[in-house]
Amino acid sequence: MKVLWTQGKASVSDIQQSLKAERDFAITTISTVLQRLYKKDIVDFHKVGRQYIYKAVISEKETQASMTNNLIDQLFEGKSSVLVNHLLEEDAFEADELERLRKLIEAAQERQQLDP
Amino acid sequence: MKVLWTQGKASVSDIQQSLKAERDFAITTISTVLQRLYKKDIVDFHKVGRQYIYKAVISEKETQASMTNNLIDQLFEGKSSVLVNHLLEEDAFEADELERLRKLIEAAQERQQLDP
DNA sequence: TTTTAATTACTACATTTGTAGTATTAAAGT
DNA sequence: ACTTTAATACTACAAATGTAGTAATTAAAA
Structure with missing residues (x-):
């Protein structure tokens, strides 16, 4: 979330990079979390090519x-x-x-x- | 938790009574929750007869x-x-x-x- | 164009959380 | 002493959470 707030929008791997210092999650982990957040309308996304670009719904x-x-x-x-x-x-x-x-x-x- | 804080200590059914207005939980529900809180050292208890009297560990x-x-x-x-x-x-x-x-x-x- | 690398889709699985049922035991009332 | 009642023990189960693997696909590099 924090990452999305500071970056505005980010792909899954962007987020992974940003969190790397703190903790090295598998990319699928991040992806799963984002999808769950999407289901709960906490983030939104659009696709660029086949890539998902997420952004926070609430500031x-x-x-x-x-x-x-x-x-x-x-x-x-x-x-x-x-x-x-x-x-x-x-x-x-x-x-x-x-x-x-x-x-x-x-x-x-x-x-x-x-x-x- | 709130209940334990205001009452200081309480049995499972005390708590059930206190929450009744707000929501009517099965007594086993309350009991289960308390036990789980106990495992996490959030509450403590002592027994009186076979009855468990719980109290909050942290104020x-x-x-x-x-x-x-x-x-x-x-x-x-x-x-x-x-x-x-x-x-x-x-x-x-x-x-x-x-x-x-x-x-x-x-x-x-x-x-x-x-x-x- | 064939290989490689990135990315998603789908699946999985353990743990925690929320809620409660059934069985058993002990206490209290008669 | 026997029955009713209150309380716990044990079990269950669905949903949510945390984490990630494998397979499939597509884009990019060679």
Whole structure:
């Protein structure tokens, strides 16, 4: 998936190459997985010659959104703020990140002020 | 899992009762699942008579932490702030939540200031 | 054009997951 | 003590997941 997101589109062997460093799967393995993902409408493809070129149906952003919402619903009472709270408790941020976030939050607050 | 977290410990039929509203599983289903979780060290049990009393091995907090870190690693470059950023972009917060978060962040900043 | 190399098609197989039935045993009620 | 009930033990089975082999086909190289 990651590979498809960063490359946009890729053939089976493209993907195999990209994953090689991490793990050396048989090409048929990759092909099988892609076909299963296709059945579930997670990827789409078109053929070039006899070669399948796959691409992701949902973007990385959409996936982030849905997986995050999922996690929030499952474990954080459905509230984003509870998740952030948890992160703060864990000291999951560097000093500069905190600063950046504070600014972002202020910006978001102003946005809400204007736009009811 | 949720049930075990809120109840602390529970027998198979306790769990069945708790889930009844949501879905009516056969008692053997629940039992099987629990046993499999036990094999994976996700729950533990002790017997009272011939009855199995299960309890979660990892707390809800720990699960939150590990699943959240997982998500962050997978989808948000391993940085919590990227996740929060995403949330802000999605307008995932109410006005009062934003305000609360701003305060929390400020508090966290002060904490970091003191404690290097 | 014949050989070789790449690519897909089809098949396979073990493991995990989701769900539950049947048989047995032990406890509780009468 | 005997029967009903609750609980576990054991078994099952389909679907999903992870991984890959073999056969067939096509494109490219020689």
